[in-house]
Amino acid sequence: MESSSVRTAQKNLARSKKRTDTAVDLDDRNILVKDADIWNGRDFTRGSILIEEGRIKRVTRRITDLSVRTIDASGLKALPGLIDVHVHLRDMGLSYKEDFATGTAAAAAGGFTTVLDMPNTLPPTDSARRLIEKQKVAAQKTYVNVGFHAAAVSDSHDIESLAVAGAFSLKLYLPKPIAPLDIESDHAIEKMMRGAGRVETPVTVHAEDLVAGENSSHGDSFEAVAEARSPILETRAVDRLLRIQKKVRCKVHYCHLTLSSSLRKVRSSTSTTSEVTPHHLLLSKKLLSSLGWKAWMVPPLRSEETMRSLLNSTLSGLSSVIASDHAPHTIKEKDQSASSSPPGVPGLETTLPLMLTLVNRQQMDLSLLVKLLCENPARIFGLKSKAKLRRGADGDVVLVDLKRKSRVDSSKFFSKAKFSPFDGVKTQGAVHSTIVGGRVVYREGAVVAGEGSGFVLRRGFSG
Numbered sequence: 001m002e003s004s005s006v007r008t009a010q011k012n013l014a015r016s017k018k019r020t021d022t023a024v025d026l027d028d029r030n031i032l033v034k035d036a037d038i039w040n041g042r043d044f045t046r047g048s049i050l051i052e053e054g055r056i057k058r059v060t061r062r063i064t065d066l067s068v069r070t071i072d073a074s075g076l077k078a079l080p081g082l083i084d085v086h087v088h089l090r091d092m093g094l095s096y097k098e099d100f101a102t103g104t105a106a107a108a109a110g111g112f113t114t115v116l117d118m119p120n121t122l123p124p125t126d127s128a129r130r131l132i133e134k135q136k137v138a139a140q141k142t143y144v145n146v147g148f149h150a151a152a153v154s155d156s157h158d159i160e161s162l163a164v165a166g167a168f169s170l171k172l173y174l175p176k177p178i179a180p181l182d183i184e185s186d187h188a189i190e191k192m193m194r195g196a197g198r199v200e201t202p203v204t205v206h207a208e209d210l211v212a213g214e215n216s217s218h219g220d221s222f223e224a225v226a227e228a229r230s231p232i233l234e235t236r237a238v239d240r241l242l243r244i245q246k247k248v249r250c251k252v253h254y255c256h257l258t259l260s261s262s263l264r265k266v267r268s269s270t271s272t273t274s275e276v277t278p279h280h281l282l283l284s285k286k287l288l289s290s291l292g293w294k295a296w297m298v299p300p301l302r303s304e305e306t307m308r309s310l311l312n313s314t315l316s317g318l319s320s321v322i323a324s325d326h327a328p329h330t331i332k333e334k335d336q337s338a339s340s341s342p343p344g345v346p347g348l349e350t351t352l353p354l355m356l357t358l359v360n361r362q363q364m365d366l367s368l369l370v371k372l373l374c375e376n377p378a379r380i381f382g383l384k385s386k387a388k389l390r391r392g393a394d395g396d397v398v399l400v401d402l403k404r405k406s407r408v409d410s411s412k413f414f415s416k417a418k419f420s421p422f423d424g425v426k427t428q429g430a431v432h433s434t435i436v437g438g439r440v441v442y443r444e445g446a447v448v449a450g451e452g453s454g455f456v457l458r459r460g461f462s463g
Helices: 002-023 100-109 128-139 156-164 186-198 222-228 231-245 260-267 278-282 285-295 304-315 351-360 366-380
Strands: 031-039 044-052 055-060 070-072 077-080 082-087 112-117 145-148 170-173 203-206 252-254 272-276 397-407 426-436 439-443
Touching: 031 397, 077 366, 082 100, 082 366, 100 112, 100 426, 100 439, 112 426, 128 145, 128 156, 156 186, 170 186, 186 203, 186 231, 222 285, 231 252, 231 260, 260 272, 260 304, 278 304, 278 351, 351 366, 351 397, 351 426
Parallel strands: 031 070, 031 077, 082 112, 112 145, 170 203, 203 252, 252 272
Antiparallel strands: 031 044, 044 055, 077 397, 397 426, 426 439
């Protein structure tokens, strides 16, 4: 049985990682974060955090332990390590765009201690065998915690095998399925959702309902190709999938929504969650004429009015999650005509500074930022030991300097993708240090841990 072989392969992977961890001095995962302003779930409390063997042992006003390596966090805010549930780390056949080392270095620099990688890779993550191979490669390279989504597949046995292998969701990409699946058939999607529901695995969705030939653009400008992916495609997809989901017991997470109307529909439904990105919150399609490929992604940027409505809805609490949709490409690939330029922009290193800028402008409550970037992602995807700064939780912490001012400069990214639609944008609030499982990975502009110092996560076994 494939499920049995999957379990065996996973045990071998776990043993291999355990041997690697044993070889590393466990003191490397012991640290005292001293005199920080610590997020307590509602506000900040001055105190210290003691992490031992990767887990938080104590959070209290004063800790004196001279035997443990200490970070003086005076003047810094301690937040739970951020979680990005939507990234494209590439690697394997696409490592020229990004690999697990550069992508997770970018994550650490951006304050993300956990990321969930999407399956549209080369080869695609469409079987348990390929998922396990991806986990093995990542284990040798990652700086942070990394888990993997898998492609939505039609066969119920394949769905079960992917769940056993630790897939965090099945990704349904409506514009073009990653694995063979009749996306034009409601019955086929319903069957897939039923299978996912049986093994308690969420379905994540790219909600654009394209009909063959309908998305052809009139012209080859970036404005024209963006216009061809109009908001009605999102509305149609969300309406359709909410209708199908009512028939099944399956959790559905809607990725990178661009319309406030979509957020309201998802919020009013059961077992559904939503996600928005910084670029859809802060940028509009008017930038396409000047930035071109640097601002080309799908779903595309919307009108100024639609953007403002999405931001206001998010600030009022309608969205479940903010995710970067970090999608790196080479500049040579991107800098082409609109019909040839691959969609996507890097976002792991810009998301938190942009959101902290909203906090400093008093547009966003810090409590909402923590919900959207820590607590809700952990709840939705079953990361039970994360997103908390209390005894027994994983020692994932990001230290933030709320006062530090800067400008986005993509030439300094750790990502291989040295471009951004936010280049030159002024920000206030920056990552000082990122701690993953008690190990300092990033500090004051430098990655200070070794490749493979992070951890591979499996859904259900992520603590």
